[in-house]
Amino acid sequence: MSTPWILGLTGGIGSGKSAVAQHFMELGVHLVDADHAARWVVEPGKPALAKIVERFGEQVLQADGTLNRARLRELVFQDEQQRRWLESLLHPLIGQEIAQYLAKAESPYAILVSPLLVESGQHRMTQRVLVVDAPEQLQLQRTMVRDQSSEEQVKAILRVQANREERLRHADDILVNDRDLAWLNSEVERLHHFYLTLRGGQP
Structure with a gap:
């Protein structure tokens, strides 16, 4: 059996990368979380x-x-x-x-989820990078609701994480998460079917 190729999954705080990771797992993809x-x-x-x-x-x-x-x-x-x-x-x-x-x-491919995939150099362990992106205002709103934190606290975290341009520069695939969960899940499924056609993470 061929060795699975590795997809790096990242995104800023409040971008929805956990929801994306969760759905990939439900589809049977082996997933490792760098935070764990x-x-x-x-x-x-x-x-x-x-x-x-x-x-x-x-x-x-x-x-x-x-x-x-x-x-x-x-x-x-x-x-x-x-x-x-x-x-x-x-x-x-x-x-x-x-x-x-x-x-x-x-699974045919495996996923490394890491909020600091780019900053920590962990992207070098992967053959392909998927960035979950969201408009900053939406990231702020989601994170404030989820963590009960102030706008200042969230902005401080956003500043520490790789800036959006830097993250997107490393991306092979970008999933803009600015709609509802049903739409997000259908996008994950679309990507999953595409990834199953790849060898070593490249078309």
Whole structure:
């Protein structure tokens, strides 16, 4: 059996990439979420967690021994050097986790979902990139409703994520999600049928 090719799926906050990912899964496509991999590599008992504690002390642990993400985020966001150290520790490990999970795929193609597909360089693990895009005003509205957050908070997140142009520059396929869910699902199905005709992600 030929090895599945890898589709990278990304999109800004509130673009609807989770809904798109969900429907691909319902269609039987093997899917790995980079956010989940990022959590797996720092679970208790994993070497990465021990290294983080060694560097920052017990203050980065919750009472139950799991990583206190909020505390760690505070520490590294104030200090560029610490942030780089953390990224150089975690990015390769996250990459390995993702690769292992993708290797288990039995569908003709597999999907790597990552909000930071472009920024983290994870797009290099894929043969094709699908960007879910939405007008910024719609992203703002959706995210404010979903996360109960203020417009300022959402705008701050939008600024950190790769700008739209940068993301779209890496896209082989763009799905503009500005209608209802039924329409979105039909677009996913259309793409899925197209992807099944591809070898190695290219026509």
